[in-house]
Amino acid sequence: QGKFTLLRDTRTDGSFLVHHFLSFYLRAGCKVCFLALLQSFSHYNIVAQKLGVSLTAARERGQLVFLEGLKSCLDLLFGEEKEEEQSGQPSPLQFMSEGASNLKALFDFVQTSLNPTSDGSWQGPVLLVDDLSVLLSLGAAPVAVLDFIHYCRVTVCSQLKGNIVVLVHSNEDSEDEENELVxxxxxHHSDLILWAEGLATGFCKDVHGEIKIIKRASLELMAEQDHVQIYQYKIQDKNVTF
Structure with a gap:
C-alpha cells in the first residue's frame, strides 16, 4: 500500500508489464483508474482476456475507470465535444486545446475516479499509466508532468493508501532531454523500479530481454542500499517466463 512503481523500458517494449499489473489489480478487487494513452480499449481488452480478465465487465461494474487517450485526443483536435457537454466536465486532456501545459483536468479526472465510494466495495485504489512519455509528445512540459505525478502520489499513495504504476520509455543515448529528465x-522518487531492456547482443530465440528489479532504499534509512535483481525473460502467448 502507498507504493509508487516505475516501469521503464529501453530498446524493448515493456507493455507486457502493464498488462500484468492491470490484470493483477483487477483480480485483487482493487478500484483501478487506467490512463491508457498508447493503445485503444479493444487492444487492452484482447490481451486481458488472454490473461483471464474482462475489462468490459470490470468497466461495467464500476471497478475500472478507463481513459482512452487516443479517442480523447481525436475528440479534442477535431471538435467532438458531445461527451464534454453531456458530463459538464472538461476533457482530461484539455491542455492540448488550451496551449497551456496544465494537467489539472487530468488530475481531477484521476481524483474523481478513485474517490472512495460510500459502500466501500473495492479494495485499495490503483492508478495505472501507459505511457507517461506520451504526455510530453502531446505538448506537456516536463515540470507539468512531474507536478501531475506528485499530486497523484499525495492523493493516491499518501491519502488513499493506494498504489501507482507508471510506464515510461527511455533510451540512455537519446537526445530527448525532456523525457530523460522526467x-x-x-x-529518484519511486519505491520499486522494473526496468526491461532489450538484449545488447540483439535477437535471441529463447530470451527476449532482461528485467532489472530495483527495490529502492528507504529514504528514512540513508545507509541502506538499493536491492537489485536481474532476470532474463521470454514473452509467451499467455505469460512471461524467467
Whole structure:
C-alpha cells in the first residue's frame, strides 16, 4: 500500500508489464483508474482476456475507470465535444486545446475516479499509466508532468493508501532531454523500479530481454542500499517466463 512503481523500458517494449499489473489489480478487487494513452480499449481488452480478465465487465461494474487517450485526443483536435457537454466536465486532456501545459483536468479526472465510494466495495485504489512519455509528445512540459505525478502520489499513495504504476520509455543515448529528465526524476522518487531492456547482443530465440528489479532504499534509512535483481525473460502467448 502507498507504493509508487516505475516501469521503464529501453530498446524493448515493456507493455507486457502493464498488462500484468492491470490484470493483477483487477483480480485483487482493487478500484483501478487506467490512463491508457498508447493503445485503444479493444487492444487492452484482447490481451486481458488472454490473461483471464474482462475489462468490459470490470468497466461495467464500476471497478475500472478507463481513459482512452487516443479517442480523447481525436475528440479534442477535431471538435467532438458531445461527451464534454453531456458530463459538464472538461476533457482530461484539455491542455492540448488550451496551449497551456496544465494537467489539472487530468488530475481531477484521476481524483474523481478513485474517490472512495460510500459502500466501500473495492479494495485499495490503483492508478495505472501507459505511457507517461506520451504526455510530453502531446505538448506537456516536463515540470507539468512531474507536478501531475506528485499530486497523484499525495492523493493516491499518501491519502488513499493506494498504489501507482507508471510506464515510461527511455533510451540512455537519446537526445530527448525532456523525457530523460522526467525518467530520472521518477526513478529518484519511486519505491520499486522494473526496468526491461532489450538484449545488447540483439535477437535471441529463447530470451527476449532482461528485467532489472530495483527495490529502492528507504529514504528514512540513508545507509541502506538499493536491492537489485536481474532476470532474463521470454514473452509467451499467455505469460512471461524467467
Amino acid at each position: 525518467v530520472n526524476s521518477l526513478c
